[in-house]
Amino acid sequence: MKTISSVVEEYIKSKPFLQSALAQGIINLTSLSRVIKEDIQEDLGKEIRSGAVVMALKRLSTDMEFRATHRILKVLKNIGEITVRSSLTDYTFLVSENILDSQSQLLSEINRNKDVFYTSSRGVNEINIVISNAMESTVEEIFKLEKCTQKLENLSSISVKLPEDNVSTPGIYYFIFQRLAWEGIIINEVISTSNEFTIIVAEEQIDKAFKVMKDLKSL
Known part of the structure; x- marks a missing residue:
């Protein structure tokens, strides 16, 4: 009953x-x-x-502290490597018939320089590229015929490796982003795979954002 x-x-x-x-x-x-x-x-x-x-x-x-957050905290305590990269630029281009060809050219250039940070995601109408500032002129040459709707400079990234059980634990990302929001951190981009995610923030906020991420392991 x-x-x-x-x-x-x-x-x-x-x-x-x-x-x-x-x-x-x-x-x-x-x-x-x-x-x-x-x-x-x-x-x-x-x-x-x-x-x-x-x-x-x-x-x-x-007893909600245990019931509600025990599984989330268990996952967060097992966070793996946290990697920070600086001097990044964020581009947003409209999807076009030739955009994938341009991306292919860019990847060929990146393969010649293993130290370059690069990540990309595609929506229905836009493609986003976050890349090291050192590749700025290369990107703008390759994509000169594409429509750039936004360019953000002086950014940094934090990449976090999560344990495998994060995909079966509800509330993980809410828990993390809630704490970032409480600290007034503006997230420009979020890129994720099954067990890893990367946030892009302004360089002046990277120290605060890194502290939030690091402190998650000691909650």
Whole structure:
């Protein structure tokens, strides 16, 4: 038989950002109860009082630090290598019929210089390239016929290697980006693979961003 407590718990467990907020005691339970009351009533199939939801949230939040964040913290404690690169430029080009040919030419140039930082991602209408400043003239020559919609200079990157179980743990990226946002760090780009992600930030914010990443291992 469903109870208010069990339904509230299942609801909260399905929302990693709420789990994190409850675990840190930074959310108003009365306000939250008003927001989720309708969903809880629908699941229970009957009307309930907001006070009952508040009580369920209070009981749940007493051990939420373990319930909500234990898996996330376990993953973060096993963060691997953190690599910082500076002197980067971020280009955004509109997708065109010839854009892949231009990228192929650029990759050929990069292969001649193993010290160059390069990463690229493609959306529906845009292609993004982040590359070492030293390749700026090369990029602009190869892509001179392409439409550049944005160019950002004086950037740095932080690449973080995550343990393999990050892909099966909800809330990992929310947890990380939440802490970066709290420090007022503006993220220009995010590039990720299954077990690694890279953020691009302004060079004046790299020290603060690196400290946030490093401190994740000691939470």
